[in-house]
Amino acid sequence: MEQQGILYIVPTPIGNLADITLRALEVLKSVDLILAEDTRTSGKLLKHYNIETPLRPYHMHNEHKVVHQICSDLASGTAMALISDAGTPSISDPGFLLVRECLQQGVAVNCLPGATALIPALVNSGFPSDRFIFEGFLPPKKGRQSRMEALASEQRTLIFYESPHKLLKTLDQFISVFGPDREVVVSRELTKLYEETVRGSLEEVAAHFRDAPPKGELVIVLKGSGK
Structure with a gap:
């Protein structure tokens, strides 16, 4: 799987932890960093699936401040996954600003299919x-x-x-x-x-x-x- 300079948008379960795809688990394990709306909430999901990838907070209160630095890190070769507390990022959750900035900067974005309410x-x-x-x-x-x-x-x-x-x-x-x-x-x-x-x-x-x-x-x- 190509992991350089790419942002994966990864849907997570809206309730039942079993509602996550095999591909989503593979991506979350393989990327360099996971951007999470709430690291405490996401930490429970990752612990359940024995995923030890580092977490960094990305939410509505800090996205305007960190979006440019994240894009810079992605452009330099870092592979990241974006997850929200539940469901698909950018659907009534943070994600739109980052996706737009990545596309403007020529950073590849790959959205996985998955849960949404x-x-x-x-x-x-x-x-x-x-x-x-x-x-x-x-x-x-x-x-x-x-x-x-x-x-x-x-x-x-x-x-x-x-x-x-x-x-x-x-x-x-x-x-x-x-x-x-x-x-x-x-x-x-x-x-x-x-x-x-x-x-x-x-x-x-x-x-x-x-x-x-x-x-x-x-x-x-x-x-x-x-x-």
Whole structure:
């Protein structure tokens, strides 16, 4: 395997540690350095698979400061892998800035296929999956309402990420924009011990989580308009 002057983007499990590819393990063992969103979280994964490759932190709070030095190290022949806490880097996780800078500097980038929460949530929803829109996290404040209103008539399936403490607020806002009867599926803690999928109208699902406050990682899959 060619390891000089290359950045590997390596997906890691979103919950179940068995959900990692053989190729991902091979790359993580063979590179010179692993860039990790949280070295403590990633350290548990690496220890589980007896991987002793050195770790360096790379996250949203330091990426602007270190991205140029990382690219310089890559260009000089260092092989690195980028991982996030869970799933595929750059999908609602750090990674975009580094990939863009590497490509601008002529550094090879190789993204491995692997885990991401949005695809199993979409397929599990039972909504049309041939065409869909991934919105990730909605803006926390400015532009949030206008973004939802712009999607009100969208016919494709819509996918969002949300934190547990904001889920009810988001579902209530969806009710006001998309209507209480729009079908929705909320997947919680995908691949983990307490995985849960809640289906129904926006009104029904909001009522469920009012009675049972959510915990863990959440994916909202909203049926498109007129389907």
